[in-house]
Amino acid sequence: MxxxxxxxxxxxxxxxxxxxxxxxxxxxxxxxxxxxxxxxRPDWLLQKTRGTTALPVLETADGHIIKESLVILQYLEDIxxxxxxxxxxxxxxxxxxxxxxxxxDFFSAGYTWLMNQEPARRDAxxxxxxxxxxxxxxxxxxxxxxxPFLFEDFGWAETVFTxxxxxxxxxxxxxxxxxxxxxxFARVREWIDxxxxxxxxxxxxxxxVVKLYYDYSRGVGNGALPPGRSRSSMALEPDWxxxxxPPRDKYEHSATDAELDL
Ligand code: GAZ
Numbered sequence: 001m002x003x004x005x006x007x008x009x010x011x012x013x014x015x016x017x018x019x020x021x022x023x024x025x026x027x028x029x030x031x032x033x034x035x036x037x038x039x040x041r042p043d044w045l046l047q048k049t050r051g052t053t054a055l056p057v058l059e060t061a062d063g064h065i066i067k068e069s070l071v072i073l074q075y076l077e078d079i080x081x082x083x084x085x086x087x088x089x090x091x092x093x094x095x096x097x098x099x100x101x102x103x104x105d106f107f108s109a110g111y112t113w114l115m116n117q118e119p120a121r122r123d124a125x126x127x128x129x130x131x132x133x134x135x136x137x138x139x140x141x142x143x144x145x146x147x148p149f150l151f152e153d154f155g156w157a158e159t160v161f162t163x164x165x166x167x168x169x170x171x172x173x174x175x176x177x178x179x180x181x182x183x184x185f186a187r188v189r190e191w192i193d194x195x196x197x198x199x200x201x202x203x204x205x206x207x208x209v210v211k212l213y214y215d216y217s218r219g220v221g222n223g224a225l226p227p228g229r230s231r232s233s234m235a236l237e238p239d240w241x242x243x244x245x246p247p248r249d250k251y252e253h254s255a256t257d258a259e260l261d262l
Pocket of ligand 1: 008011012013037053054055056067068069070111112115221222
């Protein structure tokens with residue numbers, strides 16, 4: 001028996017597990033089972049989770065259920081210890097732990113901006129996003145000035161953050177955001193570029209992110225439906241590859257199912 005991961009395609013928390021297993025050469029030792037976020041959760045899954053709906057969820061080989069991506073990452077690190085992805089030295093592990101703890105505020109800043117529907121709030125949300133990048137930059141300058149990664153290789157912190165760097169392609173598309181070419185972002189830019197280029201983190205693409213997150217850009221998350229629509233942009237069918245790039249003017253226009261080829 002192998003562990004099974006129940007996951008949502010393009011969910012950044014789920015992608016963390018895929019990256020870690022890829023780094024360990026263990027991707028095929030775990031069964032990945034896709035759950036369609038646009039449909040109600042099946043009863044058999046709700047029974048396993050005792051009613052919660054957030055994914056990823058891992059079912060161990062002996063039938064235990066583990067929730068929360070960071071907890072699942074640690075479990076995978078423990079059952080497949082080699083090659084180590086987490087640091088083993090206590091101080092180094094604490095450093096990557098401190099950086100990992102910055103993931104929540106970073107995630108919120110990006111998603112809050114994407115989902116914002118009020119043009120008047122854009123500048124403040126952009127500033128909040130830049131503040132997050134500046135904090136990451138400061139941390140890296142203090143703990144890893146020479147880069148590109150926190151330690152020698154793409155490791156735990158990179159596994160945690162890279163899915164967000166890729167999701168934030170939606171800010172480039174829907175908010176015209178680019179990290180400014182300024183010294184206060186130089187170190188975090190170097191980190192992001194190295195993370196995005198790493199072979200273990202190529203599970204998604206800008207095109208997939210932009211197309212699937214269209215509804216988020218209209219303020220509607222997690223596979224729910226915007227008014228007037230009958231299919232979510234997070235739907236598995238039709239495949240995102242066959243759909244057009246969505247309109248970028250999220251503040252002016254609400255695309256129909258037909259415009260999105262849904
Ligand atoms: N802390 C959990 C973990 O595993 O690390 C988070 C898991 C999670 O949020 N999973 C989402 C999910 O299953 C998919 S990815 N949602 C369906 C459900 O029924 O809960 C999350 C947000 C958000 C915007 C986007 C996402 C997201 O707020 O990417 O809040 C949690 C969901 C604006």
